[in-house]
Every structure is written in structure tokens, then in C-alpha cells.
Amino acid sequence: MKTDVAIIGAGPAGLMLGHVLRAAGVACIVIERQTGDYILSRIRAGVLERGTVDLMARLGLDARLRAEGFPHGGFNLADGERLIRIDVAALTGHSVTVYGQTELTRDLMDAAEPRGLEVIYEASDVALHEIAGDAPFVTYTKADTAARIDARIIVGCDGYHGPSRRAIPDDVGRTFERVYPFAWLGILADVPPCNHELIYANHDRGFALASMRSATRSRYYVDVPLTEKIEDWPDERVWDELAIRLGPEAAAHMTRGPALEKSIAPLRSFVFEPMRHGSLMLCGDAAHIVPPTGAKGLNLAASDVHYAAEALIAFFQKGDADAIAGYSAKALARVWKSERFSWSLTKLMHRFPEDGAFERRMQVAELDYIASSEAAQRSIAENYVGLPT
Template structure:
């Protein structure tokens, strides 16, 4: 097979890029190592910045997002007994939209057949070749048969564990990483939210987050040591912990229900600065991971795709390679700002095991300052709704 662009990974970043290229008449094929059901089974965050909703609108695939997404005009930082509301609409004139990443992926997948976007699922042993040449290609096995796709460019949208980043030689790698000494234990349940807006809570028992996917579906997290396993927690124990942290500060208190999903996610800050190597470009989680504290993961992937799609379209339509040459620097400038904000909120709202009384007092002083300073609240709101592209 031959195409102009082969995209590795059919998550939201790969599908967004594929749809944007096809909408502009650029040939592309998406290769995904998992099945469609597996892709849709991955539970991820659901706070969308304008960069993400604007891309869906640009594609004309935002009907369900607009109908079902929840517009959020603010969110809350909290201590054990006090809420600090960040009025993002009043401070920035913008809002975010709560709409699950799974639903974004579903909308993009469902539209692929009518938009002439080819997606090859269940592709095994994906490997990238000749990335330093003008004729890179990708090999894999499909239904037991060897396959090859020749292309002009290969785009790695295959996440942190995919083959794209690993195809870059060690001599070209620039990467930065911080692993945090805790994870987030999460539960998803069909119960009404405890509060109309998200709450990020810093309590004596550790960090907790109360969020929602809809008016009837809630997502909660609590901070746990990295050594914890999901087997260490029963649903009852987790609901008890959530009630301890949110009943005193939320409007409605925690409503309990059967878990649709429980998992523990480690927290990591990671940037792989080599986002281009020859004819390979990286986008999304293949190049960067942010702690979920700032709700930046999917939105950073969307900004990568916005830059990269425009650059590829300019190349194929006008022979202009300036966007491709400038992609890495442009993307990294926004990535590092998002990493800074996610790191800041993580440091502010979590209890680190190495911290003592002094560090706790610093967190308290910072939260007191945020509560009293409109300027500080504006800075937080600007970062939360997303910095300009």
C-alpha cells in the first residue's frame, strides 16, 4: 500500500489528525495495534479546552459534544473545610467543556467510513523503517499476513508505550522526566456529582478530586502511595474515604453506587523533546505526559495535531515546509507551559511523603494567597482554559 501520511495510533490524536488531513484532501492511513472495542474501552479524562472543541467543530463532528457536553464556567480548589472558586468565565471570558475522551474517540471513529478515513485495526508487530530517507515505510501483520505501507511521512500518535518514539535512535533523544511518589485511585460510577463544579481538594488525608462526566455520572480520585494496588481497595473503603473528604465541602455530599471502573494511575511529568526525526513526527502522549491534575493530556495532543495538520496540509497543497520545520519548537513551547501548570497544581494540592510541617504551611499560604488575589486566580484560570495556540 502507498499513501502520503501513515498515522500510528487510533486514539483521539491520531483520529483527529487523520480527519483533518482527509478533510483537506491529503491521503492518509491510520494503523492501530488494538481492536476498536479496546480503544473505546480506555477510560480517560474529559475536560476539553477550546483547542479541542474547535477542532471537532472545524470537522463538523461536534453535534453530540454540543448536545451532551457540560459547559464548566469555574472550578474549585479546596482545603479540608474551605472552597476557593476559580471563576474561569468571569476571569477569562472562556469556559471548558466536560465531555469524555472516550466519547470524542467514538465520534471520530463513527465518522471515519463516511469521511473516507481508512483505519486498520488489530495491526500486530508495527515497525517503522527508513525514517531518515524520503521514503519511510511501516510494516505490520494483519490477520496473520505481512503488510507494508509506503508513505512520505510517518506520524506517531501511539502513546507512551507505542513503537514510534522507540524508533528514534538514542543519539538523537532529548527527554525529561519526573515521577511522583503517588498515584490516583479512581472510581467511575453512575451517580450524580457531589458538587456542580470540579473540586481539587488538599486535605490532611491527601489529595482528592471530585469531577463528573454528566449530570448522572461521576468520576472521583484520591491520592494513594505508588505501592498501592487496586486489590488493596474495596469499593466501600473508597466511598468512605471520598465521603470523609467531600461531604464537608460539597453541595450535595457523595452519592454511592456500583463502580463502572476502578483503577490506579501513576503520576508522571514527561517530555520527549525530539518530536521530529527525519520523516517521523510525534504528537500526543508519544511525546509528552502530564499529571492529570491540570486536565491537559488530551488538550495538549489536540494542540500538537492543530500545528501538525496545518503544517502537513501546507506542505502537500503548496509545497511549503516551513510549518514542518517549525513544528517541534512551536509544539514544545506550549507543552512546557502546560507541564509547568500541571506540575504547579500537583505540588500545591498533594501531600508529598518527604514534606514536613514547613511544606504544608507553604501550601496553606499559597492557597490563602490564591483565595485573596484576583490576579493569581486569573493566572490559574488562563492556564486552566488553555493558553493560546
């Protein structure tokens, strides 16, 4: 097979990019090693920046998002006793939208066939070849049959563990990483949220987050040591810990229920540079990971898609090779800003093992400053709603 762009990975980044390119008349094929059902089974975040919402609207795939998504004009920081509301709408003129990543992926997936976007699922042994030149190709196995796709550009949207980033030579790429000394234990339950907006809590016992997927489905998190086991956290223990860490106001409105899903996920900050080498471009988790504090993961992938699509369309429609060459620098400028925000919010709201009384006082002082300063709140709000592309 031959195409203009071979996209590796059919998560939200790969599917978004495929739809944007297809709409612009750029030929592309998406290759995915998992089944579609497996992709939809993954529980992920659901706070969309305005840029991500705008991209879905540009594709004409936002009908369900507009009907079922929840616009949020703010969110809350808590210190165990009080809620500090960041009025994002008043401070920036924009809002975020709560809409599950699974649902957004489903919208993109359902539209692929009607719109002529070819997606090859269950493609194993995916490998990239000749990426340094002008004639790269991808090989894979489908139903025990070897296959090959020749392309002009390959875009790796295949996540942290995919083959795309690893195809870049070690003497070309550079990795920046911070692995955090704790993990998030998450519980998903069919219960109404304890607050109509998200709550990020900093308590003496640790971090907690109250989030939601809908008016009847809630997602909560507490941070735990990396050594914790999920079997040591029965539902009641999770709910008890949440009630303490989120504070009395949130606890008074919390509804408990059996877990639909419970998991423990480690946290890291990770950036790989450059995000383009030869005829290979990287998007999303293939190039960077952010801790979920601040809800930047999916939105940063959508930002990459915006820049990548812009460059690819200019290249294939106008012959503009400089657009491809400039992709990495443009994308990384936003990546590092999002990494900074996610890191700073993680540092503010979590207790690190090495922290002592001084670091705790600094957190308290910072939260007091945020509570009393419109300028501080505006800075947080601008980052939370999404910096301009």
C-alpha cells in the same frame, strides 16, 4: 500501499489528525494495533479546552458534544474546609466542556468510514523504517499477513509505549521525566456529582478530585501510595476517604453507589525532544505525559494535532518544508507551558513523602493567596481553559 501520511495510533490524536488531513485533501492512513472496541473501553478524562472543542467544531463532528457536553464556567480548589472557586468564564471569557474522552473518540471513529478515512485495526508488529530520509515506510502484520505502507511522512500518535518514539535514535532524542511518588485511585459510578463543577482537594490525608462524566455518572479520585493494591480498597473505603478529603460541603451532597470501574494509575511528567526527526513527527502521549491534575493530556494532544496538521497541509499543498522543520519547536513551546501548569497544580494539591511542616505551610499560604487574589486566579484560569495556540 502508498499514502502521503501514515498515522500510527487510532486514539483521539491519530483520529483527529486523520480527519483534519482528510478534510484538507491530504491522503492518509491510520494504523492501530488494538480493536476499536478496546480503544473505546479505556476510561479517560473528559475536560475539554476551548481549542479541543473548536477543533471538533471545525471538523463538523461536535453535534453530540454540543448536545451532551456540559459547559463549565469554573472549578474549585478545596483545603478540607472551604471551596475556592476559580471563575474561569469571568476571568477569561471562555469555558471548558465536560465530555468524556471515550465519547469524543467514538465520534471520531464513527465518522471515519463515511468520510473516507481509512483505519486499519488489529495491526500487530508495527515497525517504522527509513525515517531519517524522504521515503519512510511502515510494516505490520494483519491476520497473519505481512503488509507495508509507503509514505512521505509518518506521524506517531501511538502513546507512551508505542514504537514511534523508540524509532528515533538515542543520540538524537532527549528525555525529561519526573515520576511521582503516588498514584490516583479512581472510581466511576452511576451517581449524580456532588458539585456541578470539579473540585480539586488538598487535605491532611491527601489529594482528592470530584469530577463527572454526566449528570448521572461521577468520577472520583484519591491519591494513594504506589504500593497500594486495588483489592485493599472496597467501595465503602473509597467513599469514606472521599467524604473526608473533599470536605463537609462536598460530602453533604455526595451520593454513594457501586463502582462501575476502579483502578490505580501512577503519575508522571514526561517530555521527549525533539518531536520531529527526519520524516517522523510525534503527537500526544508518544512525546509527552502530564499528570492528570489540570486535565491537560487530551487537550495537549489536540494542540499537537493542530500544529502538525498546519505543518503537513502547508507541506503537501504548498511544498513548504520549513513548516515540517518548525513543528517540534512550535509544539514544544506549548507542551512545556502545559507541563509547568500540571506540575505546579500537582505540587500544590498533593503531599509528597519528603515534605514536612514548612512545605505544608507553603501550600496553605499559596491557597490563601489564590483565594484572595484575582491576579492569581486569572493566571490559573488562563492555563486551565487553554492557552492560545
